[in-house]
Amino acid sequence: MAVTIYGQAHLASFDAARAMKLRLRDGPLDLAWKHSGMTSDFIADMIALRFRSSRRHYNQVRHDIGYLTNELIENAIKFRADGEIAIETVAATDDFRMRISNFVDGETASKFQQVLSNIMQGNPGDLMLQHIEASVATGSSGSGIGLLTLMSDYQVDLAWLFEENPERGRIKLETYAAMPISLP
Secondary structure, eight states: OOEEEEEOGGGGSOOGGGOEEEEEOOSTTOOOHHHHHHHHHHHHHHHHGGGTTSHHHHHHHHHHHHHHHHHHHHHHHHHOOSSOEEEEEEEOSSEEEEEEEEEEOHHHHHHHHHHHHHHTSSOHHHHHHHHHHHHHHHTOOOTTHHHHHHHHHSOOEEEEEEEEETTTTEEEEEEEEEEEOOOO
């Protein structure tokens, strides 16, 4: 099995022992965008609870974590091969970490690796502006803009681990994120 890592490789040493774990399963209702929003809101509410003594800080943490989780869960739903999506989150004193695991087909993995190769080179803020300008000029939906926004505006560190398993015909994709939680 070949393993390829993009981004900040140290994030792949995710400690799941203390993680909150959720699974989105395929079924008669199918996984859809609404599951991303509901799941993201739930995770954001759970993590932000410990900041409820300050309404402003609670709202900021809830918003930031909600945006991060929604972006990554949407990507997992949108680009996955059949199967469930596993979400694990851990909140420490000063940061929030998550891992999302799902399967993708070979073509999707290849296209995504090309996007990652592009967005991992250079300043995320500069690259985001370039992607936005290119999207406007071509009328396309800016591939990678959400990830660049996380990196630029939310100081999120990201990593992606692709694990090929020729016997199964699918590639396991693990997406890792770490976001600082700044205290007032």
